[in-house]
Amino acid sequence: MRKNIEKTVEDLVLPIVEKENFELIDIEYVQEAGHKYLRVYIDKDGGISLNDCKLVSEELSKKLDELDPIKENYFLEVSSPGLDRPLKKDKDFERYKGRDVELKLYKSLDGKKQFEGELLGLFDGIIKIKSDKEVFEFNKKDVSIIRLSVKI
Known part of the structure; x- marks a missing residue:
């Protein structure tokens, strides 16, 4: 419904x-x-x-x-979606490439469910972020939410 x-x-x-x-x-x-x-x-x-x-x-x-x-x-x-807007549409991943994001998974990966880093983009359903010089890849369907990170 x-x-x-x-x-x-x-x-x-x-x-x-x-x-x-x-x-x-x-x-x-x-x-x-x-x-x-x-x-x-x-x-x-x-x-x-x-x-x-x-x-x-x-x-x-x-x-x-x-x-x-x-x-x-x-x-x-x-x-407005606000400063910490969630990224949902494919074009959001292109528009905000290079920005810091916070990502949460439905299920933990290596004991973690939350990741932060620079958005590298969305590639064939795979979200890539860079954190501490390491690149992480997440299947979009495994991500509960990804949003812009707000640093004060």
């Missing part, structure tokens, strides 16, 4: 974000603390503003009200 809702919302929101020259980064339909949330993450060169989020939220809300694909109560949130 969750995947169907996310796909339906993607079909509704894509024309909105494309019209505004934004990029659709991700859609999540999740339950947290007893409440359902529909989260839409958008971006553009130079970053997303509060007004950009408001515009997409208002237009998407109208379409959701018309179609009513979600029968239960939920909160709609439209936002």
